[in-house]
Amino acid sequence: MINLFEVEETNQMVEESNLDVRTITMGISLLDCCHEDVDETCRRIYDKITSKAENLVKVGHEIELDYGIPIVNKRISVTPAALIGGCCRTTDDFVKIAKTLDRAAHTVGINFLGGFSALVSKGMTRADRLLIESIPEALAQTELVCSSINVGSTRTGIDMDAVRILGEVVKKTAELTKDQDSLGCAKLVIFCNAPDDNPFMAGAFHGVTEGDCVINVGVSGPGVVKRALESVRGRDFGVLCETVKKTAFKVTRVGQLVAREASRRLDVPFGIVDLSLAPTPAIGDSVAEILEEMGLEKVGAPGTTAALAMLNDSVKKGGIMASSYVGGLSGAFIPVSEDQGMIDSVECGALTIEKLEAMTCVCSVGLDMIAIPGNVSAASISGMIADEMAIGMINQKTTAVRLIPVAGKDVGDVVEFGGLLGHAPVMKVNTFGCEDFIARGGRIPAPIHSFKN
Amino acid sequence: MKRTIITVVGKDCVGIIAAVCSYLAEHNINILDINQSILQGYFHMMMIADANHADKEFSLLAQELELLGGRLGVQIKIQHEEIFDVMHRI
Numbered sequence: 034m035i036n037l038f039e040v041e042e043t044n045q046m047v048e049e050s051n052l053d054v055r056t057i058t059m060g061i062s063l064l065d066c067c068h069e070d071v072d073e074t075c076r077r078i079y080d081k082i083t084s085k086a087e088n089l090v091k092v093g094h095e096i097e098l099d100y101g102i103p104i105v106n107k108r109i110s111v112t113p114a115a116l117i118g119g120c121c122r123t124t125d126d127f128v129k130i131a132k133t134l135d136r137a138a139h140t141v142g143i144n145f146l147g148g149f150s151a152l153v154s155k156g157m158t159r160a161d162r163l164l165i166e167s168i169p170e171a172l173a174q175t176e177l178v179c180s181s182i183n184v185g186s187t188r189t190g191i192d193m194d195a196v197r198i199l200g201e202v203v204k205k206t207a208e209l210t211k212d213q214d215s216l217g218c219a220k221l222v223i224f225c226n227a228p229d230d231n232p233f234m235a236g237a238f239h240g241v242t243e244g245d246c247v248i249n250v251g252v253s254g255p256g257v258v259k260r261a262l263e264s265v266r267g268r269d270f271g272v273l274c275e276t277v278k279k280t281a282f283k284v285t286r287v288g289q290l291v292a293r294e295a296s297r298r299l300d301v302p303f304g305i306v307d308l309s310l311a312p313t314p315a316i317g318d319s320v321a322e323i324l325e326e327m328g329l330e331k332v333g334a335p336g337t338t339a340a341l342a343m344l345n346d347s348v349k350k351g352g353i354m355a356s357s358y359v360g361g362l363s364g365a366f367i368p369v370s371e372d373q374g375m376i377d378s379v380e381c382g383a384l385t386i387e388k389l390e391a392m393t394c395v396c397s398v399g400l401d402m403i404a405i406p407g408n409v410s411a412a413s414i415s416g417m418i419a420d421e422m423a424i425g426m427i428n429q430k431t432t433a434v435r436l437i438p439v440a441g442k443d444v445g446d447v448v449e450f451g452g453l454l455g456h457a458p459v460m461k462v463n464t465f466g467c468e469d470f471i472a473r474g475g476r477i478p479a480p481i482h483s484f485k486n
Numbered sequence: 487m488k489r490t491i492i493t494v495v496g497k498d499c500v501g502i503i504a505a506v507c508s509y510l511a512e513h514n515i516n517i518l519d520i521n522q523s524i525l526q527g528y529f530h531m532m533m534i535a536d537a538n539h540a541d542k543e544f545s546l547l548a549q550e551l552e553l554l555g556g557r558l559g560v561q562i563k564i565q566h567e568e569i570f571d572v573m574h575r576i
Contacts, residue, residue: 037532039574098545101565286572
């Protein structure tokens with residue numbers, strides 16, 4: 034029987050260490066909404082989302098109360114819009130679809146909807162290209178819609194034409210949302226090896242390998258891991274890893290319970306639990322603080338990549354047994370603006386973009402929520418995207434880029450996004466150019482799968 | 487049978503158990519087990535209860551217990567037992 038100390042431990046995790054379930058994300062297929070007329074397609078999209086997700090927020094709230102565990106976000110991911118946008122003749126048609134998604138998201142009361150997306154790792158269809166070109170307008174004219182583009186994979190290589198266009202799209206999105214510190218770019222992720230079942234924004238979409246409707250859950254809990262590590266200060270790496278594993282197991286079990294309950298109450302199949310350490314700007318909810326607890330003076334110091342690799346691996350090892358199905362991004366997130374410890378490290382000069390790039394080789398995701406000067410060229414942004422995609426492609430892992438070239442701001446300025454998106458110091462970018470490299474066009478071929486050196 | 491865990495944490499004073507138990511009795515919640523201790527001057531209590539026949543919605547019970555806690559100067563939570571089971575038992 035459960036005892037007093039176990040109950041206390043669980044409740045302390047929630048109250049003192051910010052343990053929460055970060056998101057319940059309902060994946061909804063829109064493939065059956067295709068129609069040759071854009072307005073009819075939009076009507077079908079709106080109807081399907083609002084009927085499938087009618088009770089999502091209510092059920093999420095009930096589960097919170099029943100178990101005493103906060104469920105921070107209730108969200109929706111949909112089929113990549115480019116796949117259902119065959120009816121679109123202009124970029125305005127795609128903006129119309131984005132606005133429909135936004136309206137549906139508002140109606141059901143969720144805080145983000147992902148899936149204004151295209152999968153172009155080997156090439157772009159006409160619809161893919163139109164969608165990509167419509168992103169700046171779509172993100173400027175909507176509030177809750179998130180966009181993601183998969184431009185590469187280990188099996189196909191990298192579509193450098195898409196990378197080149199996206200450099201320009203990121204710039205234009207920043208320009209169109211300059212009144213809000215270029216917030217539009219916080220809703221745009223560029224992926225290599227994007228997972229089909231990721232519940233986390235802004236990169237969530239409902240992949241074509243998925244069923245009609247599914248419940249995916251993203252757990253979190255950097256604060257809980259940090260607190261657990263405080264009790265093993267000075268001990269060796271074996272003890273350190275064991276502690277992370279045990280903590281990750283407990284956190285993930287809560288995610289599994291919430292996922293199962295949400296699935297049962299909504300009568301929608303359970304998909305996966307995403308075992309991620311997702312920080313928030315709240316004090317004590319930081320991945321950077323875990324790395325510092327391990328013994329680094331500041332994140333970015335020598336040893337940071339090793340510490341992060343160990344953390345990421347231990348989280349997976351601990352979490353994997355706690356859930357019947359694991360998927361999504363599963364690993365430690367290192368967004369700069371959403372993690373107070375990362376922000377501090379940037380501000381004191383310990384952490385640079387180059388070090389962040391190295392860190393993305395060993396953890397989930399990539400260059401995430403990084404504010405850069407507004408005058409960085411589109412080609413340089415494409416170059417940074419290409420670098421990150423190459424890391425994912427060669428290492429058979431998911432990588433992503435979410436850069437915010439803040440219009441009118443430069444190194445030393447601070448950008449305020451508010452809420453979960455936090456605030457970010459504008460970081461220095463290498464000023465040497467790569468225009469000729471990006472201008473080449475075409476594809477980077479798929480890498481060889483042998484001779485791993 | 488689904489069981490419910492009620493926890494009370496806070497500064498010790500006269501009548502905490504009495505107040506909580508009276509509330510539970512009023513709403514037809516049966517107490518199955520009580521475990522209580524004072525740690526560093528703080529009152530910690532855990533009750534295992536059967537709330538399946540309670541006369542109110544679970545969410546309402548949670549709200550009212552929180553208010554009761556406010557009056558007693560303690561924190562009262564009511565949660566389904568399962569969250570503790572999944573976390574601490576394989």
